[in-house]
Amino acid sequence: MTLGLWKKIGWLAALAAAAVPRPAQAAAADLDRNNDGFIRVAWLSAPQQAGGINAADICSDLESMLKAAKPGKPVRVAFEPVTLTRTLMGWWYHPDAQAARAQLFSGAYDVLVLAEHDACVNDYPEFFFEGVRAINAQARTAGLRTALAVMSRPGLSFRDKRLPAIAEAVYRVGDGCGVEVIPAAFAWRETLARNRLPGTSPVRARSCAYLTAAAVYVQLAGERVPKDALETYWTTRRTTEALALSAREAVANARAARHYSGPFAGVVRIEPRIKQRLKIYVPNTSTDDPLRQNLQFILDAAFQEWFWKTPAEWYTDGFDRYASAFDLVYGDMQQMSLYADPQLYTSLSLPPTNQPTPCTAVFCRLPADDPDGLATLRRLEAISIEGYEFAKTRGMVFVPFPIAWARAHQTDATLVRPPAPGRVNDWLTYMLANMLYTTVTDRYLPPPEKAKPRHANADHPHGRHDLCARIGFETLRQLATLREPVNALLMSSGTYRIDADRPGFVGIRLLDRPSREARVFCATDIPGIAQLSRESLIFTPENFDIEQTVRILPATNAPSLFFHVMASVQSEDKSVDGANDLRPFLLNFDDRSQGSLAFDRTLISPRTGYTVLLRPTERPCEIVHVRIAQNGRFTQEIYFSPDHDSGSPVQLAPCADDYAKGTLLVTVSTTSADLRYHDISFDVAFRVSADGTPVPQVRVTAPVPDSVIEGPAFVTARAEADAAAGIGSLTLFLDHKRLGIATAPVCSAAVEKGPPQSRLSAGSYTLWAAATTSNGLVVGSAPVTFSVREPLTRDTPVARVAGPAPSTPSDKKVNP
CATH class of the missing domain: 3.40.50 (Rossmann fold)
Structure with a gap:
C-alpha cells in the first residue's frame, strides 16, 4: 500500500470521526425532554453567588441564548431561589420548602441546574454532597436532566488558588452522584488568562453571570453561543464574543482535565481500627x-x-x-x-x-x-x-x-x-x-x-x-x-487464636445484589504464614447473600504471630468494586515463656526528669493491667495491649527520705488474661539525686493521720510545702487519683470517691502530696491514712472518734 493511499485513508477516517456527533452533547432542541414543545430550565441556587453574581442575570442570559438557538420555540428559564437556608441540603429537608419542591419536580421542567455558594462547597463539602444527592435522586425520578455548576468568587488574576479547591469538591460530588458538571467559574479564569477582560473590570460580576450562562448553554446544548445572543444592553458585542469564546474554551478544557485524585478526607470520615x-x-x-x-x-x-x-x-x-x-x-x-x-x-x-x-x-x-x-x-x-x-x-x-x-x-x-x-x-x-x-x-x-x-x-x-x-x-x-453507590463486603469470624489443632474460619458475603459478577480475592498480610482453603470466591446476583467460608490453617511453627486475613472485591459493578475488609488473628500462641517489663532508665533527678518509660519486653496478646507503687503507696496504673506496647510514662515522686538515702523503691505488679504477664511482681530501685538543690518538706496537714471520721462525710484535704524552696506546683492525691493542684505552697481539695459534691462512705483512705520546685525538683510527702466509719445508730456502741474534736456549730456556719 502506497503512502498516498495511507494519507487518503487517514483523511477519510478523520472526516468520518468529525461527522459523528458526541454522545454527551445534544442540540438545543433536544433539551425538551418531556416532548411538550416547551423548553423549561430551572436554576436552583441562592439569589446571589459570591462576588455579587446575580442568579436572575444568569437565568435571563441563558433564556436569551436558548431563544436565539431555536427561534419560535417557547423557552423559559426559571429561577428557584434558596432563601430559607444556606445550603441545598437545608432547602431539601426544610418543611416550609415543600411547595417549591413539589412544583419543581412536578414534571413541567426539562433541565435542572444546581449551584451552591462557594463558601458552602468549600466549608461543608459533605452537606453539599447530601443536597445534590437528594435533589438529583428526585430529579431522576421526575425525568429531569440535572447539571451542577462550579461557582466561585471571581478573582483578580487567573492565578487565583481558590478555584481548584472548589472545583475539586464539585467534581467529586458530581462524579459521586452521577451528575454532569458545568465548569462555569473556569470561564472567568480563561478570560483573565487570555487578557480579554481585566480582573478589576467594573462589569466583572455581570460578565461572570454571562459567562456562567454561556458555559451552561455550551455544556447542555453542545454548540456555540448563538450570534443573536451576543447583543446585550450592558456591554459591547465584541466583549460578549470574547466571553462566549472563554466559556467554550473552559468547557472544552475541563473535559480533558483531572480535577481531583485520591480518596476524599473530610470531617465526616471513617477511621477503622482493625483489632480483636x-x-x-x-x-x-x-x-x-x-x-x-x-x-x-x-x-x-x-x-x-x-x-x-x-x-x-x-x-x-x-x-x-x-x-x-x-x-x-x-x-x-x-x-x-x-x-x-x-x-x-x-x-x-x-x-x-x-x-x-x-x-x-x-x-x-x-x-x-x-x-x-x-x-x-x-x-x-x-x-x-x-x-x-x-x-x-x-x-x-x-x-x-x-x-x-x-x-x-x-x-x-x-x-x-x-x-x-x-x-x-x-x-x-x-x-x-x-x-x-x-x-x-x-x-x-x-x-x-x-x-x-x-x-x-x-x-x-x-x-x-x-x-x-x-x-x-x-x-x-x-x-x-462523597459517592452515592454503596455496597459492602461482609466478613465475619468467630475465631481469633489459630494453631494446628484449632483452624480459623472467615465467612464472606455481599451486602447488596451486584449488577455484575463479583470476584473476592483472599490473602494474608504476611505471606506464607497461613494456608487458606480458598483464595478466590465468586458472587453472582443470585448467590450474593449466601455466605462462603474460608478455612485458615497454620503454615509455620513460629510462635505468637499476629496477622490479618484480607478480602477484596473486583467487579465491573462500580458500587462494590474495591470493597474490602480484614480480620485479625493470632497464630501459634505460646504462653509458656515468661513475660517481663522494663524501665528505660533507673536514674531520676531534676536534670533527667521524673518521668520514666515502662514497656513490656514482648508483645502481649491481651490487655495487661500494671500497678505502680512507690514507698508502699499505690501511685499509678497502666494498661498495655497488643496494639500499644511501645511504652507508657510513669511519674515518680521521691520523698525527702529517698533523697537522703539516694534510692527510691518502686514496685510493679501485673494482672492479665495473657498468662505470660499474669501475676508478676518485682521491685526496682531507682537512683535519686537532687543535683545539689535543697529538698523542701512536703506534708499533708489535714485530715490528721490515723483519724476516724463519722460517715458519710464531706472531707477536705490540705497539703503544705516549704515556701522558701520556690514551689511551682503542689498536687494532692488520693492513692493514684489527683484531687487538686495549686501553683502555691498550699493546696486544698475535696476528698471524693464519686462525682463532685459526694460524701465519703465507710472505709480507709490514703492521701499524699507531691511538690515541684521552680528548678524541676519533685518531692513527695509521706502518706497519710484516715478512716471513715459507718454512722452511729441505736444498736451501735458509742465509740470515741480519734483526732481533733469537732468544731462547735455556730449561726455563722452553713451546713453543707
Missing part, C-alpha cells in the same frame, strides 16, 4: 445509657471484644484517661468539650506523646418534644453546621446523625417518633450506635436474630432496627466518600 478488642472511652458517667447498651450489643453480635471506660471509673477508682491507648472516644458536643480539656479525668501533668491517637467522634443530639419532627427539620442545617464546626475546629470526626435522622424521616415519619412521651426511640439509638461502629471499623453489621437487651423498647419490632441501621450506614459511608 476495641478500647472505648465515653465521657458519660451514665451506666444505663441506651447508646452504650446498643453499641455493646452490636460489638457482641460481631464477636468483637471491648474494653470500656468512662469518667465514672475516674470518680470512683481514679482511672486515668491516659492509662490506656483507646481506639474510640465518642460523645455529644457537651461531653466531647469536656474531653477536649487535657487536664480532666487524669493525674498526669502532661498527656503522653507516644500513644496512638484515638478516633474521637462527636454527634449532635436532636431537640426533644418534637413528635412530628418538623421543628427539627427546620433547624436541621443549623444543628448540623454547629456540630460540624465543633468537630472541625477540634480535629474530631463528625457523625452525621442529624442527616441520617432526616433521611429516616423522609423514608417513614414513624421511624423518628418517640414510642411514648419521655421514652427513647430505640430505632434511632440503634442507628446511631451502628454509625459509631462503622466509624471505628468501616463495617456494617446487619441486626442479628438474637433478642435485644432488656432495656430496649418492647414496642419496637426487629425489622425497624434493620431499616434504621441501613439508613445510618449509607449516610455515613456516602458522606465520608
Whole structure:
C-alpha cells in the first residue's frame, strides 16, 4: 500500500470521526425532554453567588441564548431561589420548602441546574454532597436532566488558588452522584488568562453571570453561543464574543482535565481500627445509657471484644484517661468539650506523646418534644453546621446523625417518633450506635436474630432496627466518600487464636445484589504464614447473600504471630468494586515463656526528669493491667495491649527520705488474661539525686493521720510545702487519683470517691502530696491514712472518734 493511499485513508477516517456527533452533547432542541414543545430550565441556587453574581442575570442570559438557538420555540428559564437556608441540603429537608419542591419536580421542567455558594462547597463539602444527592435522586425520578455548576468568587488574576479547591469538591460530588458538571467559574479564569477582560473590570460580576450562562448553554446544548445572543444592553458585542469564546474554551478544557485524585478526607470520615478488642472511652458517667447498651450489643453480635471506660471509673477508682491507648472516644458536643480539656479525668501533668491517637467522634443530639419532627427539620442545617464546626475546629470526626435522622424521616415519619412521651426511640439509638461502629471499623453489621437487651423498647419490632441501621450506614459511608453507590463486603469470624489443632474460619458475603459478577480475592498480610482453603470466591446476583467460608490453617511453627486475613472485591459493578475488609488473628500462641517489663532508665533527678518509660519486653496478646507503687503507696496504673506496647510514662515522686538515702523503691505488679504477664511482681530501685538543690518538706496537714471520721462525710484535704524552696506546683492525691493542684505552697481539695459534691462512705483512705520546685525538683510527702466509719445508730456502741474534736456549730456556719 502506497503512502498516498495511507494519507487518503487517514483523511477519510478523520472526516468520518468529525461527522459523528458526541454522545454527551445534544442540540438545543433536544433539551425538551418531556416532548411538550416547551423548553423549561430551572436554576436552583441562592439569589446571589459570591462576588455579587446575580442568579436572575444568569437565568435571563441563558433564556436569551436558548431563544436565539431555536427561534419560535417557547423557552423559559426559571429561577428557584434558596432563601430559607444556606445550603441545598437545608432547602431539601426544610418543611416550609415543600411547595417549591413539589412544583419543581412536578414534571413541567426539562433541565435542572444546581449551584451552591462557594463558601458552602468549600466549608461543608459533605452537606453539599447530601443536597445534590437528594435533589438529583428526585430529579431522576421526575425525568429531569440535572447539571451542577462550579461557582466561585471571581478573582483578580487567573492565578487565583481558590478555584481548584472548589472545583475539586464539585467534581467529586458530581462524579459521586452521577451528575454532569458545568465548569462555569473556569470561564472567568480563561478570560483573565487570555487578557480579554481585566480582573478589576467594573462589569466583572455581570460578565461572570454571562459567562456562567454561556458555559451552561455550551455544556447542555453542545454548540456555540448563538450570534443573536451576543447583543446585550450592558456591554459591547465584541466583549460578549470574547466571553462566549472563554466559556467554550473552559468547557472544552475541563473535559480533558483531572480535577481531583485520591480518596476524599473530610470531617465526616471513617477511621477503622482493625483489632480483636476495641478500647472505648465515653465521657458519660451514665451506666444505663441506651447508646452504650446498643453499641455493646452490636460489638457482641460481631464477636468483637471491648474494653470500656468512662469518667465514672475516674470518680470512683481514679482511672486515668491516659492509662490506656483507646481506639474510640465518642460523645455529644457537651461531653466531647469536656474531653477536649487535657487536664480532666487524669493525674498526669502532661498527656503522653507516644500513644496512638484515638478516633474521637462527636454527634449532635436532636431537640426533644418534637413528635412530628418538623421543628427539627427546620433547624436541621443549623444543628448540623454547629456540630460540624465543633468537630472541625477540634480535629474530631463528625457523625452525621442529624442527616441520617432526616433521611429516616423522609423514608417513614414513624421511624423518628418517640414510642411514648419521655421514652427513647430505640430505632434511632440503634442507628446511631451502628454509625459509631462503622466509624471505628468501616463495617456494617446487619441486626442479628438474637433478642435485644432488656432495656430496649418492647414496642419496637426487629425489622425497624434493620431499616434504621441501613439508613445510618449509607449516610455515613456516602458522606465520608462523597459517592452515592454503596455496597459492602461482609466478613465475619468467630475465631481469633489459630494453631494446628484449632483452624480459623472467615465467612464472606455481599451486602447488596451486584449488577455484575463479583470476584473476592483472599490473602494474608504476611505471606506464607497461613494456608487458606480458598483464595478466590465468586458472587453472582443470585448467590450474593449466601455466605462462603474460608478455612485458615497454620503454615509455620513460629510462635505468637499476629496477622490479618484480607478480602477484596473486583467487579465491573462500580458500587462494590474495591470493597474490602480484614480480620485479625493470632497464630501459634505460646504462653509458656515468661513475660517481663522494663524501665528505660533507673536514674531520676531534676536534670533527667521524673518521668520514666515502662514497656513490656514482648508483645502481649491481651490487655495487661500494671500497678505502680512507690514507698508502699499505690501511685499509678497502666494498661498495655497488643496494639500499644511501645511504652507508657510513669511519674515518680521521691520523698525527702529517698533523697537522703539516694534510692527510691518502686514496685510493679501485673494482672492479665495473657498468662505470660499474669501475676508478676518485682521491685526496682531507682537512683535519686537532687543535683545539689535543697529538698523542701512536703506534708499533708489535714485530715490528721490515723483519724476516724463519722460517715458519710464531706472531707477536705490540705497539703503544705516549704515556701522558701520556690514551689511551682503542689498536687494532692488520693492513692493514684489527683484531687487538686495549686501553683502555691498550699493546696486544698475535696476528698471524693464519686462525682463532685459526694460524701465519703465507710472505709480507709490514703492521701499524699507531691511538690515541684521552680528548678524541676519533685518531692513527695509521706502518706497519710484516715478512716471513715459507718454512722452511729441505736444498736451501735458509742465509740470515741480519734483526732481533733469537732468544731462547735455556730449561726455563722452553713451546713453543707
